[in-house]
Amino acid sequence: MKRDILKTLKDEHDELRSLFDQLKETTDRGVKTRQSLLETIENSLIPHAKWEEQVFYPAFKERADRDGLQTHAEALAEHHAVENSVIPEVHSADPGTPEFAGRTKVFGELIDHHAKEEENTMFKMARELFSAEERAQLDEDYEVWKASDDAQQQVAQEKTNAQRKAAAASKGSQTTVNEQGQ
Numbered sequence: 273m274k275r276d277i278l279k280t281l282k283d284e285h286d287e288l289r290s291l292f293d294q295l296k297e298t299t300d301r302g303v304k305t306r307q308s309l310l311e312t313i314e315n316s317l318i319p320h321a322k323w324e325e326q327v328f329y330p331a332f333k334e335r336a337d338r339d340g341l342q343t344h345a346e347a348l349a350e351h352h353a354v355e356n357s358v359i360p361e362v363h364s365a366d367p368g369t370p371e372f373a374g375r376t377k378v379f380g381e382l383i384d385h386h387a388k389e390e391e392n393t394m395f396k397m398a399r400e401l402f403s404a405e406e407r408a409q410l411d412e413d414y415e416v417w418k419a420s421d422d423a424q425q426q427v428a429q430e431k432t433n434a435q436r437k438a439a440a441a442s443k444g445s446q447t448t449v450n451e452q453g454q
């Protein structure tokens with residue numbers, strides 16, 4: 273059987289789902305486990321999301337009909353919500369707290385929702401829009417890119433951005449608490 277980018281992306285979704293399941297099982301005392309699971313999740317999620325945004329989504333958009341364009345816009349908006357709001361909120365929580373547990377649960381639920389949408393809608397459309405040869409080529413390109421310096425740099429950059437946004441977010445929430453006089 274030929275390799276297929278849609279199969280690779282789906283396998284990565286499943287891997288993420290299983291990591292989030294493991295994270296849900298941790299307790300507030302399992303700080304090290306939580307930190308290392310979060311690290312593993314990000315190392316898997318960031319290259320996946322970046323490549324979708326930079327290669328797969330644009331290629332899909334070029335061939336999509338009206339429904340496909342809406343699906344594309346939806347997927348991209350979800351990526352942005354995760355990147356700009358969900359991940360920074362996770363990073364501004366201490367891993368030994370219920371806040372961390374709650375925020376990572378939402379993170380996992382959003383990823384599961386987003387992955388389902390991709391699998392049930394976008395990937396279904398993509399199976400019609402791209403030939404088996406094209407899907408095999410994309411899969412090969414993705415593997416090569418993931419091993420590249422560019423991929424490593426983007427992951428590192430994204431992590432730095434998340435920390436920066438987390439610091440800004442926790443500053444913002446402190447202000448809100450103070451304003452409320454709590």
Ligand SMILES: [Fe+2]
Nearest residue numbers: 321324347390
């Ligand atoms: Fe995605």
Ligand SMILES: [Fe+2]
Nearest residue numbers: 281324387390
């Ligand atoms: Fe995906």
